[in-house]
Amino acid sequence: MLIRVADWERIRSGEITLQFRRWKRPTVRAGGTLRTSQGVLAIDAVDVVSRVSRAEAVAAGFPTVTALKSSVDGREGSLYRIRLRFVGEDPRAELRSSSDVDGLELREDALALLRLIAAKPGVRAADLAASIGREKLPFKADVRKLKAKGLTESLEVGYRLSPRGEAYLRTLD
Numbered sequence: 001m002l003i004r005v006a007d008w009e010r011i012r013s014g015e016i017t018l019q020f021r022r023w024k025r026p027t028v029r030a031g032g033t034l035r036t037s038q039g040v041l042a043i044d045a046v047d048v049v050s051r052v053s054r055a056e057a058v059a060a061g062f063p064t065v066t067a068l069k070s071s072v073d074g075r076e077g078s079l080y081r082i083r084l085r086f087v088g089e090d091p092r093a094e095l096r097s098s099s100d101v102d103g104l105e106l107r108e109d110a111l112a113l114l115r116l117i118a119a120k121p122g123v124r125a126a127d128l129a130a131s132i133g134r135e136k137l138p139f140k141a142d143v144r145k146l147k148a149k150g151l152t153e154s155l156e157v158g159y160r161l162s163p164r165g166e167a168y169l170r171t172l173d
Contacts, residue, residue: 001034003019007061015061017059018083020052020079020081020082022072022076022080024076025077026082028043028046029046031044038090039087039090041087043083045083048078049081053065096164096165097163098150098163104149114161117152118165123157123158124157146165151168
């Protein structure tokens, strides 16, 4: 679920507590969390709605219902109201900056992926995947596993090794 950069501070402060999305099916679920580079959000409720009140539009960061609707109109699917709240910083951020790799072990395929990213930072995921004969979506899922271990960072385009990822490769050389 993409969130407008301009909304993040207002979400952190609790001023924005709702988001609206038009989806064929929800990409988040009530009771779950959403980990992003800006922090972790708790997803408290996900409901299909047919109408939006002015108070809900304001709680989603829009001045009017019309402004909110213009942001979701033109897309397919049902309109969902997502109740969310900021719960903390992304725990991967601290992990990425650490050079502690004690006890960390990667399978050969994950290690090969880490080395590929080290050799080609900033390269689009589709291009990296194609370079090793893989489909993009499964490739990106494997990169997210490295990211969860604090070994890689997403860039505007592509990826790079984090300081922890660099430290891990140094221990192998």
